[in-house]
Amino acid sequence: MFNLTTIVGFVAAFCTTISFVPQALQTIKTKNTKGISLLMYSLFTFGTLLWLLFGVMLANYPMIIANGITNVLAIIILVYKIKYK
């Protein structure tokens, strides 16, 4: 399982997920979603859900972990965007 390809995938997953978390937590904390486009963020959230599904279909763990975390955070932000417009 831990061949070079899988390692590259896990490092990729780590980098993009970690880079998304601070901004997501900041948005969740402040509830300030003014800079976010509802249409574009809906598309992004739906996209991460499909990447997660794609990862599950391929049994690709880096994709499942990265998109699982990102999707949960994106859904919370999207709910805030709709709730506190």
Next chain:
Amino acid sequence: MFNLTTIVGFVAAFCTTISFVPQALQTIKTKNTKGISLLMYSLFTFGTLLWLLFGVMLANYPMIIANGITNVLAIIILVYKIKYK
């Protein structure tokens, strides 16, 4: 090639890439990178490069297309961030 899994992957690639493009083009057009953290954006850009490499290693076209486009835009924004701080 065009089975259900590949279709899910291409729709996922379309959604996350399209949702990233307007914000990226806006940043490139205005050269305003004040809201961007250099550390987090460097990590994101490196991450998309690794996802691209991971996609190439797996010969996974949705991953290659999505991360290829996102990585090029992210590199341009990162150069602007460093140039116009």
